[in-house]
Amino acid sequence: MNLFFAVVGFVLLLLSLGVAFYLITARRYQSANSVANSYDQWTEDGILEFYWGEHIHLGHYGLPPQRKDFLTAKADFVHEMVRWGGLDKLPPGTTLLDVGCGIGGSSRILARDYGFAVTGITISPQQVERAQQLTSAELDVKFLVDDAMALSFPDASFNVVWSIEAGPHMPDKAIFAKELMRVLKPGGVMVMADWNQRDDRQKPLNFWEKPVMQQLLDQWSHPAFSSIEGFAELLEATGLVEGEVTTADWTQQTLPSWLDSIWQGVARPEGLVRFGLSGLIKSLREVPTLLLMRLAFGTGLCRFGMFRALRANSPK
Template sequence: MNTSAVLGVAVALSVAIVAGVVVWTKRNRAYHSSDSVAAAYDAWTNDRLLESLWGEHVHLGHYGDPPRQRDFRDAKADFVHALVHWSGLDQLPAGSSVLDVGCGIGGSARILARDYGFNVLGISISPAQVARATALTPEASTCRFAVMDALDLKLDDQQFDAVWSVEAGPHMPDKQRYADELLRVLKSGGTLAVADWNRRDPSDGEMNAIERSVMHHLLTQWAHPEFSSIKGFHHNLVASIHQRGAIQVDDWTKATLPSWIDSIAEGVRRPGVVLRLGPSALFQGLRETPTLLLMHWAFATGLMQFGVFRSSRGQT
């Protein structure tokens, strides 16, 4: 490539970055209602950028503790298996019924069905996600998908042997109702497996001015009404009118932390993927980068934590 071409690419990239930052600072995707969450995920699903870069799993990866270098997509699949083992889902027999709340495009549900033999119902508030999850799932698979609000599950009490939910809680305006619905549809003695982004509990230190500014952006950029803390959501589960016994928690921040930088690095590793999707995909990737960097900073400094929650029967 000659000097003029290199200069042209540099100028174009600089303009794109500046434009992306300007849009990021001037516009937001603040939570207004469940419709705003559905609209955000419909858009992310339809533009195919996340799927093209991250594969079938729209959640963080598990890199071990201490973390080790992993392929980003492999780490995402490893996360599913790690949560299955930690929660005790691998103690359930094949044919057990599992509800995946906030199923994305079905990556976790397909692993649960394929590798563990479970009958999985994945639900999302996004019609685009459900349509894409269905399209990606083989006809012979034992998982299916439906559009449903996690705060108003159109399902029977104690219907499932296990309930699984990964990174859905931040979108829930009523954390107690979210906990109540997860436990309501879980059979007595069933297995609960929840993983979420959580804020530092106020009892462990109030936010300073910088942290408040970062938190504002984390909430308004990705349609989050509020983050619960690990302590707070543990209380929601224990206090639920449908509580099924003791709930145990752990902090997987260290094991998942590399995901944020890897989320950005995938665009560098696979530039052809972004370019094939057109200029809008490049712009969208640049649009998301500041939030990904802020997420990394927040989890690395303790403002945010990655909490996992399980029912007592899942203890190993």
């Protein structure tokens, strides 16, 4: 009996230490630099790329969702987003800005499979360097360090503005919306995919949703999530949108990604050999956040939002 209590006590101690480590090492948003530093670190150690591939975003599993290879689902997401946004009807040479391009996975598909002239921007210098390493010279793609809150491009620079899962890092969603639309040419299209919170104006967060949401913000350098409804309103409030913003909810199509991302650590044990004990610890510390993401998106606290907006010919 004494041995039983000793084992239970030891397990509880380990759990307590694990929770404390998880909370103490949170990557809370402080500024654009904290976001850049987080992505620099994730890119330098190579763990994220090893398990998530060249696409640092969720996958598309269809509706209803079907079993699919994790990395294949990510590439499929890009093609589904192209079709949903109507970009497959645009001619080769169309200029496209990929906002929050990561290490360039989407940018390369857009250039290779659709013939677009792509400029990818990220706030992380390490991501730009890695994206350049992974991109062949024959593709019409270039990568730059730039801040989506203050894009360095003139007004009306691109036919298309594209963004996947960059919005949660933006501290002022209204400024972000304005920048996305500002750099579009008249008649151009903005297509965006994002992690969103439920609209708490309609249904406030309850007692357990508030701490879960706080961890989703704190762990991955997010100042805030917008709601699908709220960000659509911000886009229309720029006065640069022709008609109404089109939105869709892709939560179910992308939901398997969270558990699939954890399963990668089991299905690909060679990562333990490649990255060693420190890599194992770094990987394990992300598991609680991935599980919280699955909980949030599975219960309706979070939603995966899709946005499409046309640039008006003249400001309203």
